[in-house]
Amino acid sequence: MMCREESEFDVELALGGIPEDLDETYTRMLDRVKKRSPALKTLAFRCFRFVLYAARPLRMEELRDAVAMMQRTKCRKNLNLYEASVILDVCAHFFVVENSIVRPIHTSIRTFLERHLRDVLDPAVAQRELALACVLYL
DSSP states (O other): OGGGOOSHHHHHHHHTTSOSSHHHHHHHHHHHHHTSOHHHHHHHHHHHHHHHHSSSOOBHHHHHHHHHOSSOOSOGGGSOOOOHHHHHHHTTTSEEEETTEEEESSTTHHHHHHHHOTTTOOHHHHHHHHHHHHHHHO
C-alpha cells in the first residue's frame, strides 16, 4: 500500500492508518470475520473453538474434516470440505499452518479472542462439538 504512494504526504497519510498495537490489529482482523456471511462466520467461529480447545494441536486435514462434520456421512467425499486457504482467510489469518499443524499466529491470540468472543468461545461447547465431530467421523 505505502510503496504505491507517490508523495511524502501520501506516505504519511497511509502510515496513519497502521494499527498502533496488537490489540488494534486483532480488532481489525476480528471485524473482518464478523462482516462475513452467516455461513462463513459460523465456519470461522467453529475453527476458533476447535483450534483453541482441542486436546492437542490439530493438523489442517483434521481441522478441515472436523468443521465439515455436521451430520453422519458414509464417505469423506460427501463432506463440505473447505480448502485450507479458505479456512485461513475466513479466520482472518488468526492461525497459521506450520508442518501441517494449525496454530495461532501469536500466543496472545487465545486471550484476545476469549475476551472479545465470550458468547462464542465457550470451552464446554467446543468440547461437545469436538466430541460430536469425532463420533460422526467414525
